[in-house]
Amino acid sequence: MSTAFRRVAVLGLGLIGGSLLQALRQLGSEIVGYDVDSAAAAAASASGYPVAPTDAAAVHGADLVVLAMPLPEVAAAVQSLAPHLSASAVLTDVGTLKQPVLSAVREAAPAATFVGGHPLAGVEETGWNAADPLLFRDAPWALTLEDDTSLDAWLRMAELVCDLGGRPVPTTAADQDAAVGRVIGLPHVLAEALALTGLAGGPLGLSLAAGSYMSGSRVARTPPELVTTWCDGNPALVDALDDAIAHLTGARTALAAGESVFPLARRGHAARTNWERRRFEPVELVPSVEALRALGRAGGWVTAVLRDDDGHRLLGMRPV
Known part of the structure; x- marks a missing residue:
């Protein structure tokens, strides 16, 4: 007890x-x-x-x-x-x-x-x-x-x-809200965008959708009313979106110039694996x-x- x-x-x-x-x-x-x-x-x-x-x-x-x-x-x-x-x-x-x-x-x-x-x-x-x-x-x-x-x-x-x-x-409340803007608010916004982008590709794309699409858009299944309460009114989410947009813009610029997304993939891979390998x-x-x-x-x-x-x-x- x-x-x-x-x-x-x-x-x-x-x-x-x-x-x-x-x-x-x-x-x-x-x-x-x-x-x-x-x-x-x-x-x-x-x-x-x-x-x-x-x-x-x-x-x-x-x-x-x-x-x-x-x-x-x-x-x-x-x-x-x-x-x-x-x-x-x-x-x-x-x-x-x-x-x-x-x-x-x-x-x-x-x-x-x-x-x-x-x-x-x-x-x-x-x-x-x-x-x-x-x-x-x-x-x-x-x-x-x-x-x-x-x-x-x-x-x-x-x-x-x-x-x-x-x-x-x-x-603190301020530190918490700044953190969740990046690890909760941003993933939900990105999931909604991914779900819509995949849909815009037509039936063929959706028939080929597998793990990457399903994992990336999974939280788009959350009721929209809840998503808005996690995102609206949090200024820190604006900063997080700015960072994400900068990464996406960099990838788009590289691809439009015939270059590679490898630099973004390398840095993202390192960020994710280093997070998983943290020791305490x-x-x-x-x-x-x-x-x-x-x-x-x-x-x-x-x-x-x-x-x-x-x-x-x-x-x-x-x-x-």
Whole structure:
């Protein structure tokens, strides 16, 4: 049983929220779910999970409240539940972009103890029926650490993520959004472009489409409404697109001149293989904002939160 939190309310019962609710029950936590979508709430209830009739009822007595609804719904949800939050409760979320959620919480619930979260564990399927309690195993899970973030609350969240099998990655909201613009937003935009470009080639091209096309366009199967919430409002995606367009323009220029794309292929191959071959070493940290941010920016993560007579100690992994 996880000791980080006694009672957890999960608001939003789609893929991530539903998976979290199921995983928390496997840990032995006291849980309750809520969803404004009556069909999602009914599906969770029919599966044997407790579902509250209102957000106020869900968060009552909870020491952890998880916002798991789509980003456009977050601001209204925070405003609605803020009067019902316990003063000692920790508020977190699971959204892809962190700065918009941080702004919404600071505006509507400035007294809340907030730790932004982003489990990088999504799949193309959505909804309660796609939920999987094992979804978070070995998945990176960004946990934001701003200058005014409670370190104790952050450590409790990191402990819970470790209990779920995830890898807590300390970061700021700004750094997280800049990173996901390149590794989430950009791949989705490129996948959409590839799907359309392949379609424009006609039936023959699509009949010959194999691994490269299928792998490259796979995430284009994601519902468009979700893709927009991961991309819109993230200025870092513009910089990422500029970089990608520069690479594509270079390849086009070379081909138009009768030259080779080999330089791009060589550099891309090296980037991908070097990423796969990264090595890590264990590290022990006395937790502080500076040490945790440095670990995250270096590409490391937390593996355990230990408690002893001297306070907390962290075990983690960092690249070498």
